[in-house]
Amino acid sequence: MGKPEITEEMIFQCFAAAQQSPDATRTAESFVDVEEYENQIMYPEFARWAKKAGHPQLATLFMKVAGEEKLHAVWLRELYDDIGAPDRGEDTQRAIDALTTIRANCDALIAMNPDGVVEKALRVAISVEEREYRDIYPRFRDQARAAGREREAEVYQRVVDSEAQHADWFRAALAEFEGGRAAVAH
Numbered sequence: 201m202g203k204p205e206i207t208e209e210m211i212f213q214c215f216a217a218a219q220q221s222p223d224a225t226r227t228a229e230s231f232v233d234v235e236e237y238e239n240q241i242m243y244p245e246f247a248r249w250a251k252k253a254g255h256p257q258l259a260t261l262f263m264k265v266a267g268e269e270k271l272h273a274v275w276l277r278e279l280y281d282d283i284g285a286p287d288r289g290e291d292t293q294r295a296i297d298a299l300t301t302i303r304a305n306c307d308a309l310i311a312m313n314p315d316g317v318v319e320k321a322l323r324v325a326i327s328v329e330e331r332e333y334r335d336i337y338p339r340f341r342d343q344a345r346a347a348g349r350e351r352e353a354e355v356y357q358r359v360v361d362s363e364a365q366h367a368d369w370f371r372a373a374l375a376e377f378e379g380g381r382a383a384v385a386h
């Protein structure tokens with residue numbers, strides 16, 4: 201029987217992209233939905249994988265970033281009285297479904313190839329953060345600014361800076377992780 205594989209693409213399906221809408225308030229709701237998903241579901245799951253694979257420091261990093269994703273949602277919520285629990289966005293629901301599917305196989309895969317799963321989770325985390333700070337949230341910032349919502353634009357800019365830092369942390373963690381593996385191989 202072939203060894204089951206978990207691909208980066210499969211893990212990338214766990215990423216939910218916030219959707220820009222012509223209505224800036226709808227854009228904000230999608231932002232909050234996605235950030236809270238990352239805080240409550242995606243990064244805690246990556247942390248669980250890292251811990252199971254025997255990398256508690258990486259688990260700590262994933263949980264640290266999860267905490268900051270929560271803050272991103274809080275910063276924007278502070279500007280609104282009325283974002284209760286935003287509707288679950290279509291993309292977030294799709295991501296949750298993907299993650300549930302992976303979870304069903306993941307524990308077995310982690311047992312077989314722990315470092316492979318963790319390395320892929322790190323690569324996905326880097327590309328998630330890169331998309332957010334390079335593409336998605338700068339557009340949200342510009343939309344808010346064009347609508348004269350300067351405080352909101354400032355929040356998105358703070359988020360862009362923070363997501364860029366997350367990408368840096370994950371790149372450093374991946375380099376260290378690969379370095380550690382190379383040292384073991386030699």
Ligand SMILES: [Fe+2]
Pocket residue numbers: 235268269272359363
């Ligand atoms: Fe975030």
Ligand SMILES: [Fe+2]
Pocket residue numbers: 265269329362363366
């Ligand atoms: Fe982030």
